[in-house]
Amino acid sequence: MKRKIPFFITTFVGVFMTAKFFLKDPSVKAVADEIEQWALIIVGFAIVLGVANIFRLSLLAIVRRKPDWQYKVILLLSFLVTSIAGFTAFAIKGDVFGNNVFTFIFYNAYFPLGATMYGLLSFYIASAAFRAFRAKNIESGLMLSAAILVMLGRVPIGMALSDIFPKLANWIMIVPNSAGQRGIIMGATIGVVAVGLKIILGIERSYLRGE
Amino acid sequence: MKFFSRAHFVVEMFFIVQEFLRQISIKKILCRAWETRSSVKGMLSFFSRIWNYLIEKSDSIFYSDRLSVLLYICAFMLMFFLLLRHARKGKKLFFRQIPGLKALDEAIGRATEMGKPVLYVPGIDGVDEIQTLASLNILPYVAEKTAQYQIPLVVPTRDSVVLSICEEIVRQSYILAGKTEYFDRNNVRYLTDEQFAFTAAVGGIMLREKPATNIYLGSFYSESLILAETGFASGSIQIAGTATIAQLPFFIAACDYTIIGEEFYAASAYLSQEPSLLAGIKAADFLKIFLLLIFIISICVAVFSPEFLKFITLIF
Numbered sequence: 001m002k003r004k005i006p007f008f009i010t011t012f013v014g015v016f017m018t019a020k021f022f023l024k025d026p027s028v029k030a031v032a033d034e035i036e037q038w039a040l041i042i043v044g045f046a047i048v049l050g051v052a053n054i055f056r057l058s059l060l061a062i063v064r065r066k067p068d069w070q071y072k073v074i075l076l077l078s079f080l081v082t083s084i085a086g087f088t089a090f091a092i093k094g095d096v097f098g099n100n101v102f103t104f105i106f107y108n109a110y111f112p113l114g115a116t117m118y119g120l121l122s123f124y125i126a127s128a129a130f131r132a133f134r135a136k137n138i139e140s141g142l143m144l145s146a147a148i149l150v151m152l153g154r155v156p157i158g159m160a161l162s163d164i165f166p167k168l169a170n171w172i173m174i175v176p177n178s179a180g181q182r183g184i185i186m187g188a189t190i191g192v193v194a195v196g197l198k199i200i201l202g203i204e205r206s207y208l209r210g211e
Numbered sequence: 212m213k214f215f216s217r218a219h220f221v222v223e224m225f226f227i228v229q230e231f232l233r234q235i236s237i238k239k240i241l242c243r244a245w246e247t248r249s250s251v252k253g254m255l256s257f258f259s260r261i262w263n264y265l266i267e268k269s270d271s272i273f274y275s276d277r278l279s280v281l282l283y284i285c286a287f288m289l290m291f292f293l294l295l296r297h298a299r300k301g302k303k304l305f306f307r308q309i310p311g312l313k314a315l316d317e318a319i320g321r322a323t324e325m326g327k328p329v330l331y332v333p334g335i336d337g338v339d340e341i342q343t344l345a346s347l348n349i350l351p352y353v354a355e356k357t358a359q360y361q362i363p364l365v366v367p368t369r370d371s372v373v374l375s376i377c378e379e380i381v382r383q384s385y386i387l388a389g390k391t392e393y394f395d396r397n398n399v400r401y402l403t404d405e406q407f408a409f410t411a412a413v414g415g416i417m418l419r420e421k422p423a424t425n426i427y428l429g430s431f432y433s434e435s436l437i438l439a440e441t442g443f444a445s446g447s448i449q450i451a452g453t454a455t456i457a458q459l460p461f462f463i464a465a466c467d468y469t470i471i472g473e474e475f476y477a478a479s480a481y482l483s484q485e486p487s488l489l490a491g492i493k494a495a496d497f498l499k500i501f502l503l504l505i506f507i508i509s510i511c512v513a514v515f516s517p518e519f520l521k522f523i524t525l526i527f
Binding site: 021022023039042043046047048050051053054057060068071113117118120121124128131132181184185186187188191193194196197199204206207 | 411
């Protein structure tokens with residue numbers, strides 16, 4: 001029963017969503033739209049599970065004085081202050097940014113921290129490129145040559161050296177690069193159809209476990 | 212005696228084929244094809260008219276521009292059931308080795324030897340993303356292995372629905388492995404919904420808990436390289452798998468093994484070796500060969516007959 005009910009729900013929902021993709025029938029569309037609404041409601045409820053999980057883990061770490069428990073205190077405090085400020089602003093002014101505390105946290109902590117993480121990416125690209133572009137064999141040598149040509153074609157110095165570099169860079173990007181990408185996309189798309197059908201038909205049931 | 216009768220048969224066949232080739236030369240075939248070009252043209256325009264008529268009539272019932280998708284699905288289903296019958300008869304289906312999946316056992320083994328945890332990131336999307344579902348199909352295999360070897364499996368999630376599913380999968384896998392006492396629900400964690408906060412939190416886990424093996428399977432965006440580089444810096448063996456084209460180069464550059472595109476969707480079948488799942492992979496392979504043949508034939512014929520090209524464009 002533990003496997004049959006989820007399997008039945010998966011098949012029912014899968015069939016209706018597939019039917020909605022193909023059929024113009026309004027009744028099918030109505031059922032599928034209703035299912036989508038249910039999914040949104042379930043996701044909304046599931047957020048409570050996530051919050052409960054993070055609370056439980058952090059409190060346990062603080063109470064048991066696990067390593068780095070101080071970070072958990074900061075996490076819980078930040079969570080509580082931001083939530084209270086946001087909910088209060090929304091309740092009073094109908095807008096989360098209607099509160100100075102929330103606005104301050106958003107623009108002076110949340111936003112710069114996110115931007116910092118994203119900014120780190122440029123340094124990681126440099127370190128990853130350094131490792132990837134070492135010509136250890138023919139394949140990596142080819143990749144290195146292609147990368148040098150593309151980079152030369154994309155920067156002003158390459159264009160100043162010769163007209164050939166931008167043309168060559170474009171050719172590499174449009175012909176071999178696109179061909180490779182399309183091959184991967186086609187394979188992956190067929191894979192998506194295969195996985196989707198296997199899940200809907202109940203052939204793929206690894207995620208249910210408990211056999 | 213048997214040998215002589217076979218040799219006689221071969222010689223006889225040789226003469227028959229030689230005579231056949233003499234009578235119907237390639238030149239003659241090409242001339243005949245050129246002569247019948249106009250009738251082929253007529254036939255194609257006739258089929259085009261029938262196709263258009265069918266689409267016109269069915270337009271009120273279903274989206275006719277999506278008919279090609281339905282055709283692919285039907286072709287896939289047909290091939291799938293044929294191959295499933297074949298596989299259930301006990302006949303072996305050939306699959307090439309996928310190094311990234313073969314390395315899973317090796318990576319978990321390494322974590323066991325070092326007595327350190329395995330980190331499994333099931334992507335950053337929700338369950339409405341097929342890559343997450345594909346990842347959740349691989350998670351039971353990894354969880355069962357870690358349960359057998361009695362090492363912790365840390366699963367950080369960005370989505371609370373994925374959290375619930377992962378928790379259940381890991382629990383069931385530990386039960387199936389008979390190691391319920393080693394299941395720690397605190398290791399399946401919800402971190403945050405925010406993309407870069409999640410990235411920072413996973414990076415923190417890598418640097419503080421020092422997992423020996425990092426497995427990234429699912430849908431990833433710009434955080435892929437940050438995760439993979441942090442994992443590299445912490446000295447972990449890393450296996451990544453995604454069908455997000457833009458992130459593949461980053462994983463290839465920073466991880467030890469990368470499972471690319473379709474390999475990722477085939478992973479669950481490859482690991483379980485179940486005939487029904489393997490038949491699905493083989494059917495997808497045949498569908499790819501079929502599409503490739505259509506491309507090649509279309510290119511060749513389109514050069515000679517623009518009508519055929521029109522017909523193909525109409526269907527696909």
